[in-house]
Amino acid sequence: MGAITVIVMLASVLMTLPSGTPGRSLVAGVASPYYSQNWRLFAPHIMKNNVKLEVRAQWRDDDGALVKTDWMPVTEIEQRAVAGNPMPSRTQKLTWNATQAFQKRYRALESEQQDRARDTFIERSPDGGYRAISDEALIAELGENDRAVVRYLRMDYMLTRYATVFATAALDRTVERVQWRIVTTRANDFTHRFSDEQQFDTKTTVFGWRQATAKVDSERVAAFTHMIERNGAKDELRRGASPAQ
């Protein structure tokens, strides 16, 4: 009994040590996923950036022309659940976390790969319309046998699905293309905290258009619509949907 306790303790210590420690990967492999742990809580560097996801979409009007919406502040809408609410819903953390995970995958790419990732993933189809570039073609373009590429594309695909349903719910219409950008703001440093002048510029990374291929199921859309309504963003998003150009 006591021996088992000591073994569990040693294993937990091993897991929190830096990667590369002998035996760590073995223990982590056995323990994963139920006992995986990492306690870099707000450390070594505390987070200073407010990272937010914004989405926009294109749809076809009655004449068959593409219409583009304004940027819709997805994360900001989710986080409206926080202010003034001592025990908020977890909604506040969803795209906030997912966007940071996406950003990590994006940063793991080489700079040329990043340029490609920020470009469109849509191509002309033989019948004269448009279609999504296939995964195989994208991998061939970005680099074969590169784990970072596959990891990035998986996350890109996930965000495409999210953005498609979000835009469908926000605009209440079928969309053809979606696009997102990551907006990063940062508060002044401690020593400049009373200054009105912004120390850090807002950083925006825009990613290319993606074909909205996700299966848009009415139940999913309804859940997104309810989230948007609960955070009081329905009307402003519909207003943004009216052709702005």
Next chain:
Amino acid sequence: MNSVAEPLRPSSLFARFTDWFTRERHMTRSFSMLRILYALAMLSILLPSFPDRSYLWGPASWWVEPEAKRRGFITHNVLITKSSEFWFDISYIALIALALLFLVGFYTRFVTPVLLIMLVSLQANNPYLLNGGDVLMRITLSFMLFASLSQHYSVDAWLRKRRQSRAVQPRRPLFPPHLAHALHNAALMLGMFQIMLVYVTSAIYKLMGSEWLDGTAFYYGLTLDAFAVLPMVNELIWQSSPVIYVSTWVALWVQLLFPVMLLWRPSRITAVIAMLFMHLGIALLLSLWAFSLVMIALDLLFVRDQSWQRLGNRFINLWSSIKVARRFQQFKVNDSNLNKVGRTEA
């Protein structure tokens, strides 16, 4: 000389440890408190997120599947399904019901394992909603399966007392007492060890970052929108440099020295109280309730049963003295009334 060394001889140390380990269950009141706090932590996630449940973990969270599937949880998409709105709702409500049963301590021995499996299933559905508190709860609750969590402050305890007073034959225990005690105490050791591990490793990582050493980290925490419950209050707090410096330093050093501070009673009390306030602050200002409640519950594992009892007695004394004072006041009121009546009569 010899008599001083005697208790420190390895053989006698081992004998003392074995005795401590198997003779009785330790910190049973702390464990009962832990049960209540864990239940509240779960409810603080499940209830406010109830309207968003499908968006977060249910059918509308289908878009995270490519990643969620790869995490290797066999519990993923089994008990808490994403394919049916109806069954998802049923299991979500069942999870809330289990958390409530856990809170009041009703058939805790059977509720705990089911609750753990359901909790892990929910966590597996969306990796982008997890924070340290969820992971800590998952890991430690699996240790707590072996501890007795409902010896106090629970329906189980009440039922047991009633059965005893009716002189009903007590049920035969599942394990022989010494083994049951050893399991309980092993869970205690693992729980205590886990919280020390969290504090010390996170403090060592903090030492590598400049914001923790120059005492400004707390300021940056207060500037993040995702955590700003009351932006006005945050702004008010960061106006004051001493508040920022002192909170940052206390957070860093108490965490780093936590295991050492546990060795001496006065510093142990200081450490537990400091961590208690830190986590209450995190809960209120950064709205990380589940995380904070779990941490507080684990901190309280270091409070001995006698201390809980003493605290309880002090509370009861305070309560009764308030009652006495009130009665005295009532008496005084009646007294003045008598005087009034007396005057009108005169």
